[in-house]
Amino acid sequence: MSATDIGIDLGTANVIITLGNKGIVVNEPSVVAYDKKKHCVLAVGNEAYKMIGRTPEYIVAVKPLKDGVISDNEMTEAMIIEFIRKVIGRIVKPRIILCVPSSVTDVENRAVVEAALCAGARKVFIIEEPIAALLGAGIDISKPNGTMVVDVGGGTADIAVVSFNGIVKSCSLKMAGNKFDAAIIRGVTMKYKILIGEKTAEQAKKEIANVFNPTGDVKITVKGRHLIKGLPESVEISDKDMYDFLHDSVMEIVDKIKEVFEQTPPELVGDILTNGIVLTGGGAMLKGFTDLVTEAVGAPCYVADDPIECVAKGVAKAFDYTDDLLDGFEKISLYRYK
Numbered sequence: 001m002s003a004t005d006i007g008i009d010l011g012t013a014n015v016i017i018t019l020g021n022k023g024i025v026v027n028e029p030s031v032v033a034y035d036k037k038k039h040c041v042l043a044v045g046n047e048a049y050k051m052i053g054r055t056p057e058y059i060v061a062v063k064p065l066k067d068g069v070i071s072d073n074e075m076t077e078a079m080i081i082e083f084i085r086k087v088i089g090r091i092v093k094p095r096i097i098l099c100v101p102s103s104v105t106d107v108e109n110r111a112v113v114e115a116a117l118c119a120g121a122r123k124v125f126i127i128e129e130p131i132a133a134l135l136g137a138g139i140d141i142s143k144p145n146g147t148m149v150v151d152v153g154g155g156t157a158d159i160a161v162v163s164f165n166g167i168v169k170s171c172s173l174k175m176a177g178n179k180f181d182a183a184i185i186r187g188v189t190m191k192y193k194i195l196i197g198e199k200t201a202e203q204a205k206k207e208i209a210n211v212f213n214p215t216g217d218v219k220i221t222v223k224g225r226h227l228i229k230g231l232p233e234s235v236e237i238s239d240k241d242m243y244d245f246l247h248d249s250v251m252e253i254v255d256k257i258k259e260v261f262e263q264t265p266p267e268l269v270g271d272i273l274t275n276g277i278v279l280t281g282g283g284a285m286l287k288g289f290t291d292l293v294t295e296a297v298g299a300p301c302y303v304a305d306d307p308i309e310c311v312a313k314g315v316a317k318a319f320d321y322t323d324d325l326l327d328g329f330e331k332i333s334l335y336r337y338k
Contacts, residue, residue: 004094006084007315009132010112012065013154013177013282015045015079016312019087024312026083030154032062032075041075044082053197067174068101068156070111077118084119093122099315101156102128103172126330127318129153129311130160130170133280135321136314137304141165146268147275150257150293151311152176152283157253161264161272169263175252177283180205187245188222192235196224204237205286211250212288212295214239239287250289254296261297276300280310 007018010030017026028045035042037058043051052061064075088094096116100109109126116124133151134141141147144164151158154177160170184201188194200222208218218239226233257277261269277299279290284307293301304310318329 002095004088004092005097005319006087006094007097007099007312007318008080008083008116009099009312009315010065010076010080011153011155011311012063012068014308015083016309017083017087018312018316023316024309025087027309027312028083030063030065030079032064032079034060034062034075036060041078041082044079052199066155067178068153068172068176069104069108070115073111073115076111077115080115080119093120095123095125095319096121097125097127097315097318099127099129099132099311101172102130102158102160102167102170103156104128125318125322127315128160128167128170128329129156129158130162130167131329132311132314132318133158133304134162134278134314135317136310136312137278137280139278145275146264146271147278148257148260148264148272148299149278149280150253150284152253152279152281152286152289153311154178154282157256157281157283159253159257159260161260161268163268163271168265168268169260171256171260173252173256175249176281177202177205179249180209180246180283180286183249184209184242184245187241188224188235188237189227191241192237193227194222194224194233194235195227196222200224204242205246208237208239209242209246210239210287211243211246212291214243214288216240246286250286250292253283254293257293257297273299276302279303280307282308 003020009016015030019025029049031048033042033048033051062075064072070076129151130149133149146163148161157176158172161168181201208220216238223234284303290301
């Protein structure tokens with residue numbers, strides 16, 4: 001691995017970047033602050049995230065990735081270039097491995113690759129999230145032994161059965177952390193007639209959300225605007241409220257896990273019953289999620305070490321496996337995109 005090799009987990013919620021053997025050097029929100037009057041990027045990452053909901057009209061805090069794919073090419077390119085400059089100080093034509101959801105289309109792939117090219121890449125590789133997640137979790141995928149991974153990120157949930165360096169069955173759905181936040185906002189609005197912001201919903205999710213057997217004893221106070229009075233107001237919500245708000249969303253992921261099982265060869269299903277289901281991504285940290293999956297599908301389930309950075313670590317490891325990975329990994333011919 002070269003000292004300038006860059007691995008990028010281009011997530012909907014966070015961008016995590018690895019550099020050479022240094023490991024993770026950037027882990028910041030996927031946000032760009034843009035000045036519409038001066039037509040320039042003011043900030044990316046943490047600095048831009050602080051501006052969400054707190055800026056005048058002519059400054060917008062943009063999230064250029066939606067549901068795991070690029071929705072704004074120009075802002076994504078600007079964000080990647082700024083992050084790479086943070087990492088290596090200047091553009092030096094690095095090799096770049098980019099991580100994408102397993103169901104990404106050719107058009108979406110092209111947008112990701114073009115962003116990397118504009119950032120000055122010498123070579124571009126694409127790796128799918130389930131493969132990167134398993135590599136990052138330290139699981140040996142080179143043997144003909146089935147392992148299931150469920151990566152619940154900010155924009156997508158990727159479910160895959162992997163064996164012998166390749167993906168046997170996979171599924172990607174646009175139901176993950178951001179949709180959980182939206183469900184919490186919608187739930188508080190409907191039950192208490194109070195509109196809360198994205199950051200407040202995310203904080204409540206992290207602190208008290210429980211998607212399996214909540215007690216109702218764990219509570220948090222959230223603040224927002226009363227929809228009828230139009231005035232500031234606060235309300236106390238419990239983990240039982242959070243269960244009601246999130247249940248339907250989480251069950252969508254569980255139903256997809258069942259679908260993947262139905263399409264998986266029986267020998268590999270037997271392996272998964274032995275090896276268990278690996279949960280990665282920020283969504284894996286939802287309290288009770290492992291218990292819910294275990295009860296629903298009948299297979300043991302556990303959260304990988306360091307689930308949020310797991311995929312990024314796998315992307316970094318992929319530089320050592322460029323000749324071995326059979327599926328879910330691709331070296332891009334750059335001329336296709338010039």
